[in-house]
Amino acid sequence: MALIVASAQLQRDDTSGRMPYSLLKFSVPAWTLQSRQDLGSFDVLNGTPPSITRGSDGRLKPQLAEIDLTSELRAELSRYAGGATVTFATPLATSANTALIGYTASQNAHGAAYALLHRTQRSIVRIEGVPGSDPEPALTLAPGGQFVLHSVRAFSSKQGSRQLAATGELRLYGADGKLVSQQTDERVAGDWYPIALTPQGVAVYTDRRGTYNFVTLGRMFGVEPVQDPNTDDLGGTRPGVIYAGG
Secondary structure: OEEEEEOOOOOOOOOOOOEEEEEEEEOOOOOOOEEEEEEEEOOOOOOOOOEEEOOOOOOEEOOOOOOOOOOHHHHHHHHOHHHHEEEEEEEEEEEEEEEEEEEEEEOOOEEEEEEEEEEOEEEEEEEOOOOOOOOEEEEOOOOOOEEEEEEEEEEEOOOOOEEEEEEEEEEEEEEOOEEEEEOOHHHHOOEEEEEEEEEOOOOEEEEOOOOEEEOOOOOOOOOOOOOHHHHHOOOOOOOOEEEEEE
């Protein structure tokens, strides 16, 4: 099966700025429509369709929470152990009750740091060794929020200019912020971009030209959906992705 969120309208309503969306279920590879579920109308000023999550009753429904450090979460940070040292916090992704953030530690105002916010435990766990020498870390939160994959990048000389590219080195960190595994896969070195981690422990990469590579990381993740600013695919990093178990 393949699930797609789509709208019958090409443009949003001029008055409300909203568009109606439906959840379409297809059987593949024949792409035969099996069912259609109305999701409601959503503000799509930035072209962002609603994300889907599975409720406690097992039904699929819109995930309304946005990727944002709300005033409530900012207030929570001040009550976390070490929260007073976290400044300029930026949310990168969320799953379950965990948020991946980038921030500046007050004791090192010129250095970026990354951490997992475990909201149930009200704890901030810094991811050790990141960014390291990576000038622009590509971090991917795993479903369930208990692991983070660092797809290491570095500058290289290409046609007389310095370009940032993936090295093929993959570092997986656990909920405690410590490195749990490390591997190198030349298939995702160069102009490859991480899309997501699947619950089965597979890292999905694209070259933004319709080609994909799948790297097995050797462990299972959770099943809770991951939401991040790239969900809307405005950057073209997630073209036509379908996940299948097998």
